[in-house]
Structure formats: C-alpha cells, structure tokens
Amino acid sequence: MTTSQQLAGAEAESSLTEDFVPTFYVGHHDSKRPLPVTESALRQAQDLGYDMLTSPITTPNFHSRVLTLLSSHLAIVEATEDPSNKFTPPAPIIPPLSPVDTPLTPGDTVPQLIAYSSPWIDLCSSDPLISNISRQVLNIEIAYASFCGIGNIIIPGPRTYGSESIDSDGLTQYARAIQEALTIGSYIQMAIHLPMYGQDEPREIMGDLSPFAKDYNSTGKTKVSKNTDIYETWDAWNLVRSVCKYNSRLSVALALPRQLPAESLQSRWFAEPLRLISFTPNTFLKNKGGHPVLSKSHQALITRYMRLKQPPWLLLSDVSPIPGVNDLNQQTADGFPPASDVADASTSGSVSPTPAEAAERLSKESQRTQPRPKDPAAHLVYIRYLQRNQPIRTAIEKFGSGYQDYLQAPLQPLTDNLESVTYEVFEKDPVKYDWYQAAISQALSDWSKQRKPTSSPAGAVVIAVAGSGRGPLVTRSLRASYLTGVPVEVWAVEKNPNAYVLLQRHNEEEWGGVVNVVKSDMRAWKGPLRNLTGPIGQAITTSLAAPASPYGKVDILVSELLGSFADNELSPECLDGVQHVLAPDFGISIPSSYTAHLTPISAPRLHADISHRAITDDTATETPYVVMLHAIDYLATSVPDFPQIQQAWEFAHPLPATTLAIAEARRGGGVSGGGGGSMAGGDGANEHNTRFARLKFICRDRGVVNGIAGYFEAVLYDGGEAGKVELSTRPDTIDAKSKDMISWFPIYFPLKNPLYFPDDSELEVSIWRQTDDRKVWYEWLVEVFAMVGPNKRMRLGMSEAGTSRKIGCLM
The missing domain is CATH 3.20.20.150 (Divalent-metal-dependent TIM barrel enzymes)
Structure with missing residues (x-):
C-alpha cells in the first residue's frame, strides 16, 4: 500500500x-x-x-x-x-x-x-x-x-x-x-x-x-x-x-x-x-x-x-x-517498551x-x-x-469528524423544505434540547406560581412550537408539562409538507393525539383555532362557550430558528411575523433574546479552498459559510475593554407593539415610511431588524486576516432570581453555558484577499445586517491601524468590502 x-x-x-x-x-x-x-x-x-x-x-x-x-x-x-x-x-x-x-x-x-x-x-x-x-x-x-x-x-x-x-x-x-x-x-x-x-x-x-x-x-x-x-x-x-x-x-x-x-x-x-x-x-x-x-x-x-x-x-x-x-536483535517500534x-x-x-x-x-x-x-x-x-x-x-470531536474546516452554504429555511436527514443532524444534539426543556419547565413553573391567566378556555398554558420540524421540541414541551405538573395545550406549526406528514404520525403513535398539528408558514398562522374537532378542541368547546373570535392566543412561543450568527436564518423576521398570536400581556418567547459575536481570524486553509471555488463561482468570496472552524488562529489579544471575541448586536422578543405597528404602517409604502423607503430598497417595513457594529480588536503579534468568525449566545428563558437558561457557541463561554452542544457550527465571513498587519496593530471590523424587505444579507469590512504618535493612528490597510446580497436569505 x-x-x-x-x-x-x-x-x-x-x-x-x-x-x-x-x-x-x-x-x-x-x-x-x-x-x-x-x-x-x-x-x-x-x-x-x-x-x-x-x-x-x-x-x-x-x-x-x-x-x-x-x-x-x-x-x-x-x-x-x-x-x-x-x-x-x-x-x-x-x-x-x-x-x-x-x-x-x-x-x-x-x-x-x-x-x-x-x-x-x-x-x-x-x-x-x-x-x-x-x-x-x-x-x-x-x-x-x-x-x-x-x-x-x-x-x-x-x-x-x-x-x-x-x-x-x-x-x-x-x-x-x-x-x-x-x-x-x-x-x-x-x-x-x-x-x-x-x-x-x-x-x-x-x-x-x-x-x-x-x-x-x-x-x-x-x-x-x-x-x-x-x-x-x-x-x-x-x-x-x-x-x-x-x-x-x-x-x-x-x-x-x-x-x-x-x-x-x-x-x-x-x-x-x-x-x-x-x-x-x-x-x-x-x-x-x-x-x-x-x-x-x-x-x-x-x-x-x-x-x-x-x-x-x-x-x-x-x-x-x-x-x-542481519541484525536480528533489534527492538521494533511495534513492540511495547x-x-x-x-x-x-x-x-x-x-x-x-x-x-x-x-x-x-x-x-x-x-x-x-x-x-x-x-x-x-x-x-x-x-x-x-x-x-x-x-x-x-471529546463528544464534539466525535460529532465533528469529517466536518472540520468543511465549508457549507447556510440554509434557506424559509424558501427550502429541509430533508429529513438535515433535521436528524440537528436532533443528534441532546444538550440543546435538554436546555430547551429546562427553559420550558421553568417558564411553566413560574407561570403556575405567579398564577397568570392562560389563553386556553380550559386553563391550560398554550404552547406553540413554531417551525416544529420533526417534532423534538414538541416532545420536550410535553415532557416539561409532565415534570412540572402544569397542564398544557400544544400546537405544532410547520410549513414543510413532508415534515407535516411525520408530525401527524408522531401525534398518532407517540404523543397520544394530544397535539394540534398545523401546516402553515408561522407568519401566516392566525393562532389556535377554537372550533376545531379533536380531543383538545372537544375539551375546550364542551367546557366553555365558544370565543367571539375563532382564533385564540399563545402563552409560550417556542422556536429553534437560530443560525450560526443567531439571526442569519431570519429568526427575527419569523418571530416578528408570528408575534401577533402571542398573548400581549404575559406572552413568553423562547428564546427571549440572542446576541451575535465575532472575531478576526487567520484561516489559510479556508482561504485556499474558497479561492479555488471562486474560479467557477463568482459568489464564493462573498458567501458567509457555516463551518466547523478548526485549523485557525485567533488574532486578537484580550485586553481590558477589548476582548478577543466581541458582541456585535442583539435581538429581543417579543417586540414592543409600537415597533410592529410602525413596520406594518410602512409596508406598502405608507406615510410612516416617508414614501422613500429604506436605504437598501423596499418600503422599510423590516428596517427595525437592520443592524450595524464597528468593533476594535487589539493584535499584539503580526499576522494575516483571512476572515471573520461569528458566534452567538441566546437567553432561552430569564427566570430572574432563579437564573437564566442560556445557549452559547462562543469557544470561551460554551463550557459555562451549554457544554458539549453541537447543533451550530460557527459562521465565517471571508475576505477576498488576505490582509496583513504588523505587530501591535488595531483591527477594526465593520459589519452590517441589511434588508430590502425581500431578503436579508450581510456586509463586512476590516481595517488595519497602527499608533504613530500620542492619540494618533494611521490606517495601514483595508480589506475589500464583502457583501452577501446576491445570495441573501430570502424572506
């Protein structure tokens, strides 16, 4: 051989x-x-x-x-x-x-x-x-x-x-x-x-x-x-x-x-x-x-x-x-010394x-x-x-074998129907679902202790799993109800017609028919239908008079729409679209907030791979890739006020009603939009979900920037004094917040050309989240500065601006 x-x-x-x-x-x-x-x-x-x-x-x-x-x-x-x-x-x-x-x-x-x-x-x-x-x-x-x-x-x-x-x-x-x-x-x-x-x-x-x-x-x-x-x-x-x-x-x-x-x-x-x-x-x-x-x-x-x-x-x-x-007395290396x-x-x-x-x-x-x-x-x-x-x-190394430094284009969950094997990969992560179950359990316990009114006529806490996939969060919601003793009414909302078939089968064979399965884009779903037939519907309609509206509200909205950068698979836009079904006074979103984090890295192997792809793909150097980063070097040095990995922005749910009202008024070019629309095009209805960050990183040792690594942290549920249930993909906080979680690989924003910087430099990363009401994309730029005197800096170099607009995530 x-x-x-x-x-x-x-x-x-x-x-x-x-x-x-x-x-x-x-x-x-x-x-x-x-x-x-x-x-x-x-x-x-x-x-x-x-x-x-x-x-x-x-x-x-x-x-x-x-x-x-x-x-x-x-x-x-x-x-x-x-x-x-x-x-x-x-x-x-x-x-x-x-x-x-x-x-x-x-x-x-x-x-x-x-x-x-x-x-x-x-x-x-x-x-x-x-x-x-x-x-x-x-x-x-x-x-x-x-x-x-x-x-x-x-x-x-x-x-x-x-x-x-x-x-x-x-x-x-x-x-x-x-x-x-x-x-x-x-x-x-x-x-x-x-x-x-x-x-x-x-x-x-x-x-x-x-x-x-x-x-x-x-x-x-x-x-x-x-x-x-x-x-x-x-x-x-x-x-x-x-x-x-x-x-x-x-x-x-x-x-x-x-x-x-x-x-x-x-x-x-x-x-x-x-x-x-x-x-x-x-x-x-x-x-x-x-x-x-x-x-x-x-x-x-x-x-x-x-x-x-x-x-x-x-x-x-x-x-x-x-x-x-002829030397027969030599010890061979295959022996055990x-x-x-x-x-x-x-x-x-x-x-x-x-x-x-x-x-x-x-x-x-x-x-x-x-x-x-x-x-x-x-x-x-x-x-x-x-x-x-x-x-x-380690568990992560076993799961990631074969995925190390393998570039994958991000998912388009709103426009593509995922295959079962894709869902299966997500579901191999027990840590994520354990944490989701803990968040739902804590939310149910607090709801019961605080004696909040429910949106169910029968007194059960209404849980809707938006984007149910093959149903793992539905299973965890039912388990949380069993462990806390708090009755729930569960709705599973899924747009994928193929996954919808499997959800119905799970309802018959595993969930005992207690789940309401709905095939719908979550943004078009009007809420729990109160006059439907079936076990839950019968229990509701026979115990109380039918409500004035055929659609009710949801008490706890559960979703797993987060991407590698938290918002890159349009979790903000999806949850904005389904927020109208959430109970206005006490409704809870799980997750309740999430933040995007980034740091500049040296990744020569990824750069070589992307350069090779660019020969036949003109978007290769402007694609934010999902990749299990491995053969990389973190370039920034952690110093006071400038950590190695820094937060770029945050999204929180539910949004204030006034924000959604302004977005709705802008839709279609209303007066609130000013008639001119947003800077990126469109009428500005999604302008509240744009973001911008400019972050400074201190680099003690010289090197080459090949791109930006992106991570996220999420608060699933904030229990106040009881503590928060959190997720993290940041390498410096994952062990403390969600050890051994494998669901999300980092995101990688590549630079078209490597950017060299000398010792004792400052790297400034500018990144934008842009939208034109039809899709969402990112733009990014890296600059190199050096101190040339007291309080005086000189720009030594700048990368070519990157933009993923051509392959933006469709809304």
Missing part, C-alpha cells in the same frame, strides 16, 4: 470510527543517505516500524559536477574580467542528469518515498550567478522527481528571513523559485522545511554554493540578534505562500525545537497547511534510563496537531541509521533542561562505566508509544 493510499484510508476511517486513535505515519530521514533506496531497504525500515523513507533526488556525483561547472565558469570570468567592460557573461547551463547523477528510478518503491531536494543550493543568494545555478538545480530535481512519480518533496527553507537578515531581499528570490518549481512539478506536493522559530540547527554543508557568492564575506551571512523574533520564520513562510497564491500543493514541513515557543506561535503554525513535523535528536530529552522522550509541552503539541483533519506526517531526522538486515523506556524526563521543574543542566547530564552519561547499548529504534519506539496513548476524542 502506498503512502497516499494509507493516508486516504486513514481519513476514511477517522470519519467512521467512534473509538478513534490517530494514526502516526512516521518517516526516517538521513541527511547522508546518497545511495538508492531499494525495495530491500524499504522492507528493513518497515520491519523496524517506519512507514516511509526520504531519498535525495541527486547524488554526490551530480553535486561534484555542478561545483566543477561553477568553478570553471568563475575561472573564465576572472581571466577575462575587464573593469571597463560592464558586460557580465551569462550563467552556465547545467547539462541533463545521467544515471550516476540520481539514485531514483521509476518503480514500485517510489510511492513510499519522500524526495529531499539538495540542501547545498542557495536560492536566496544575492549573487545572480549562485541564485541562477541554484534555481537550475532545483528545477532539474523537481522535473526528474515528477517523471519518476514522486508524490512529495521536501525543499529546505530559505536561509535568510526578515529584518534581522542582511540579505533579506533574497527571500523574494526564493519565493519566485518555489513558484516556478510548482509549475514544473504540476502534480507534486511540496513542503518547505522550516524551523518553528529562529534559524535551523547549525550544520556544515559540504560543497555549499554560498561561499562562491561574490559578496559572501560582506552580505552573505546573517546578523546575530540579541532578541529573537519568533515570528520571523512565519513571516518568511507567509511571503513565500503569498507569492505562490496559496497554492494547495504548497505546505510546511515544521521542525520542532527543543524549547517550544509561546502558545500564540504554536497556534499560528497549527492554522497553516502542515504536511510534516520533523524531529532531530536535539528535540528529545533523555529520561533517567537514558531513553529519548519528549517534554510534556511537546506531547501536548503533538496531540493537538494530530487532531487536524489531515494530520501531518512525522519525520525523524538523523536519529540513527536503519540497522542492517518497558515503562522505564518511555517515562517522562525529570528536568527539575523546567520543560527543557538549561544549557548547564544539559552539560551536567552529558557529563554524567559520559562517566558511566557500562554505557547502555545504543538502540537505533529508540526514538521510533517512543513515537509509537505516544501514538497508542493519545487521549480519546
């Missing part, structure tokens, strides 16, 4: 298996592996427990040939150099590969190999000759690897990054070379090998091209900075992928350091397209038994990163060579040892009279141990 087939199988399994254990695909990289990787060598590695091996694309013979060609060219240039002649000879052309120049051959072993391009080239060189030769080498390697059928290539990252690098201009040279390589290898996945922060571990590269650069001594090296800029490496990656236009075949091979950076940088890399995570011996600690282990923080990072929808592969670099075939082999390191309370502690430990180890035999598989054994001991998934 090939590596790609294994990964495809793992993804399919992850979406089907409840008792999910993430599969670690572990590769072995030897920077000095020049020989061909044979089928026998692959079997050796697989027997030891590895899934894949890396292979260089070219051999030392090719390297020597390039150096000879370069030296000859430089000798000719030096011999013919004339200060009065400004003509520069063109760079030499590298001849095609020969059999001795490459270890690769098309065959059965190729799909299980990861190719590694030559580390001795310098794509960032400021010397045009060196950068040209380097680019030729890379292109030759990419083209031949593609010919052989290689699916994945690791390319060493740029040697210079940002402001601390003397030759920072070389980064654009590097990005341009990668863009060209993506064109040459049109089907190859390319991973740029980068350290998590700082520079790569220092290592001497034999035959490096950098010293051949003319200005090597003066500008070919990097300044040493006293203060490490931990975002410098991410900045370099961001420039490369931006030049490559977020190409879906370009990803990151992230090298983990011994000392992990701040959580904010770990989250930033989590949001990026990770293809590999690499470990060197220096990444590991040693426990008391001398075995390699990872710190607690490294273990937590791996657990988090392996929860990605497409988990990265793990690459052990230069840990130990693959042992010989003793507890002492994998016990966590004791580091005197620190995550990683200080240099002094490391030196002391090394000294003690060197003084042992009987050193432990070196186990070439020790690092792999430990990684497999971590795999077997991954924590089980």
Whole structure:
C-alpha cells in the first residue's frame, strides 16, 4: 500500500470510527543517505516500524559536477574580467542528469518515498550567478522527481528571513523559485522545511554554493540578534505562500525545537497547511534510563496537531541509521517498551533542561562505566508509544469528524423544505434540547406560581412550537408539562409538507393525539383555532362557550430558528411575523433574546479552498459559510475593554407593539415610511431588524486576516432570581453555558484577499445586517491601524468590502 493510499484510508476511517486513535505515519530521514533506496531497504525500515523513507533526488556525483561547472565558469570570468567592460557573461547551463547523477528510478518503491531536494543550493543568494545555478538545480530535481512519480518533496527553507537578515531581499528570490518549481512539478506536493522559530540547527554543508557568492564575506551571512523574533520564520513562510497564491500543493514541513515557543506561535503554525513535523535528536530529552522522550509541552503539541483533519506526517531526522538486515536483535517500534523506556524526563521543574543542566547530564552519561547499548529504534519506539496513548476524542470531536474546516452554504429555511436527514443532524444534539426543556419547565413553573391567566378556555398554558420540524421540541414541551405538573395545550406549526406528514404520525403513535398539528408558514398562522374537532378542541368547546373570535392566543412561543450568527436564518423576521398570536400581556418567547459575536481570524486553509471555488463561482468570496472552524488562529489579544471575541448586536422578543405597528404602517409604502423607503430598497417595513457594529480588536503579534468568525449566545428563558437558561457557541463561554452542544457550527465571513498587519496593530471590523424587505444579507469590512504618535493612528490597510446580497436569505 502506498503512502497516499494509507493516508486516504486513514481519513476514511477517522470519519467512521467512534473509538478513534490517530494514526502516526512516521518517516526516517538521513541527511547522508546518497545511495538508492531499494525495495530491500524499504522492507528493513518497515520491519523496524517506519512507514516511509526520504531519498535525495541527486547524488554526490551530480553535486561534484555542478561545483566543477561553477568553478570553471568563475575561472573564465576572472581571466577575462575587464573593469571597463560592464558586460557580465551569462550563467552556465547545467547539462541533463545521467544515471550516476540520481539514485531514483521509476518503480514500485517510489510511492513510499519522500524526495529531499539538495540542501547545498542557495536560492536566496544575492549573487545572480549562485541564485541562477541554484534555481537550475532545483528545477532539474523537481522535473526528474515528477517523471519518476514522486508524490512529495521536501525543499529546505530559505536561509535568510526578515529584518534581522542582511540579505533579506533574497527571500523574494526564493519565493519566485518555489513558484516556478510548482509549475514544473504540476502534480507534486511540496513542503518547505522550516524551523518553528529562529534559524535551523547549525550544520556544515559540504560543497555549499554560498561561499562562491561574490559578496559572501560582506552580505552573505546573517546578523546575530540579541532578541529573537519568533515570528520571523512565519513571516518568511507567509511571503513565500503569498507569492505562490496559496497554492494547495504548497505546505510546511515544521521542525520542532527543543524549547517550544509561546502558545500564540504554536497556534499560528497549527492554522497553516502542515504536511510534516520533523524531529532531530536535539528535540528529545533523555529520561533517567537514558531513553529519548519528549517534554510534556511537546506531547501536548503533538496531540493537538494530530487532531487536524489531515494530520501531518512525522519525520525523524538523523536519529540513527536503519540497522542492517542481519541484525536480528533489534527492538521494533511495534513492540511495547518497558515503562522505564518511555517515562517522562525529570528536568527539575523546567520543560527543557538549561544549557548547564544539559552539560551536567552529558557529563554524567559520559562517566558511566557500562554505557547502555545504543538502540537505533529508540526514538521510533517512543513515537509509537505516544501514538497508542493519545487521549480519546471529546463528544464534539466525535460529532465533528469529517466536518472540520468543511465549508457549507447556510440554509434557506424559509424558501427550502429541509430533508429529513438535515433535521436528524440537528436532533443528534441532546444538550440543546435538554436546555430547551429546562427553559420550558421553568417558564411553566413560574407561570403556575405567579398564577397568570392562560389563553386556553380550559386553563391550560398554550404552547406553540413554531417551525416544529420533526417534532423534538414538541416532545420536550410535553415532557416539561409532565415534570412540572402544569397542564398544557400544544400546537405544532410547520410549513414543510413532508415534515407535516411525520408530525401527524408522531401525534398518532407517540404523543397520544394530544397535539394540534398545523401546516402553515408561522407568519401566516392566525393562532389556535377554537372550533376545531379533536380531543383538545372537544375539551375546550364542551367546557366553555365558544370565543367571539375563532382564533385564540399563545402563552409560550417556542422556536429553534437560530443560525450560526443567531439571526442569519431570519429568526427575527419569523418571530416578528408570528408575534401577533402571542398573548400581549404575559406572552413568553423562547428564546427571549440572542446576541451575535465575532472575531478576526487567520484561516489559510479556508482561504485556499474558497479561492479555488471562486474560479467557477463568482459568489464564493462573498458567501458567509457555516463551518466547523478548526485549523485557525485567533488574532486578537484580550485586553481590558477589548476582548478577543466581541458582541456585535442583539435581538429581543417579543417586540414592543409600537415597533410592529410602525413596520406594518410602512409596508406598502405608507406615510410612516416617508414614501422613500429604506436605504437598501423596499418600503422599510423590516428596517427595525437592520443592524450595524464597528468593533476594535487589539493584535499584539503580526499576522494575516483571512476572515471573520461569528458566534452567538441566546437567553432561552430569564427566570430572574432563579437564573437564566442560556445557549452559547462562543469557544470561551460554551463550557459555562451549554457544554458539549453541537447543533451550530460557527459562521465565517471571508475576505477576498488576505490582509496583513504588523505587530501591535488595531483591527477594526465593520459589519452590517441589511434588508430590502425581500431578503436579508450581510456586509463586512476590516481595517488595519497602527499608533504613530500620542492619540494618533494611521490606517495601514483595508480589506475589500464583502457583501452577501446576491445570495441573501430570502424572506
């Protein structure tokens, strides 16, 4: 089975298996592996427990040939150099590969190999000759690897990054070379090998091209900075992928350091397209038994990163060579090591040892009279141990498997009749319905305690479930009545003719015929019909005289019309339309209010997905998507008065009667509307449901805004001193208000183009809820500001205004 087939199988399994254990695909990289990787060598590695091996694309013979060609060219240039002649000879052309120049051959072993391009080239060189030769080498390697059928290539990252690098201009040279390589290898996945922060571990590269650069001594090296800029490496990656236009075949091979950076940088890399995570011996600690282990923080990072929808592969670099075939005493990574082999390191309370502690430990180890035999598989054994001991998934992770970062267009519940399977997904959430039942129970108890008059002639509290779907809230209403002992009269109102059939069946088989099922758009429903026949109607009409009007009122109006942003599925408009049936003095709406919340995020994977869709769909970049946000980074820093997630607006029900009266007067262009209608068109009847918010977010660390994440909170019922029954989808309040609720994924408002901002910036998000009385849509805008003096700000950038008017939610 090939590596790609294994990964495809793992993804399919992850979406089907409840008792999910993430599969670690572990590769072995030897920077000095020049020989061909044979089928026998692959079997050796697989027997030891590895899934894949890396292979260089070219051999030392090719390297020597390039150096000879370069030296000859430089000798000719030096011999013919004339200060009065400004003509520069063109760079030499590298001849095609020969059999001795490459270890690769098309065959059965190729799909299980990861190719590694030559580390001795310098794509960032400021010397045009060196950068040209380097680019030729890379292109030759990419083209031949593609010919052989290689699916994945690791390319060493740029040697210079940002402001601390003397030759920072070389980064654009590097990005341009990668863009060209993506064109040459049109089907190859390319991973740029980068350290998590700082520079790569220092290592001497034999035959490096950098010293051949003319200005090597003066500008070919990097300044040493006293203060490490931990975002410098991410900045370099961001420039490369931006030049490559977020190409879906370009990803990151992230090298983990011994000392992990701040959580904010770990989250930033989590949001990026990770293809590999690499470990060197220096990444590991040693426990008391001398075995390699990872710190607690490294273990937590791996657990988090392996929860990605497409988990990265793990690459052990230069840990130990693959042992010989005849070595029969080797422990394989599939075995279960003793507890002492994998016990966590004791580091005197620190995550990683200080240099002094490391030196002391090394000294003690060197003084042992009987050193432990070196186990070439020790690092792999430990990684497999971590795999077997991954924590089980949470309820939300189990439900969301397969939905992570999957873009879905929002529902059109008023114009479309939902399928049964859609209702079924909603109904898998017990938390939401438990909370609804608690709200209804509390409302019934308070109604009874306060001895409020009811709208039923028989004295029962009248409950109407507006938009009943398949009836879960009807069931919960009846259960709340049973638990509180308060009699109820239940009406189920549903416009979907297919769901109406199922509701009638439920009434016959589950509800005992006590529910009044009505097929109607809730906004057109006139209220409980008092002269209908049936058990409830008979009880009413035989106990009291028929009311003057054939339609009665509702005491408690229950609905679950909330969307991911609370109001994006037209809950305000629907509840406005049905409010006329609510008892004017004591009527209760469940929910009673809801608020929309938002925050700017970095979501490069979603941006790449939407950009791809935009090729065939001109509304792709202006669609507010419902998506289970996962591989994202929250950009704002919570500070006093400016939290990371902020409230945009609120809706409350029932509305004051005067507000509804004004809306009704405006309908049809009445005098109250002024004759001109609303700013967005129409007659302004729904103008009271427009909203606007402008929110400021403080961003300590630089980054890129790809869009806005939206959440909501709702008060189902406010019991005063008894407390509120609330729902929340905000990641920072969901556990306190409705833990493990899975009914709603967040909403995502995308930006057409990524918006970069520097350190210590202010992001201001403007968002509008607009209506023209026929549909509702959103408009959004993000601006970047920086402080340039006392009480003075400068606008550094602004996104293109987004609008979902073309695909607005129809009323």
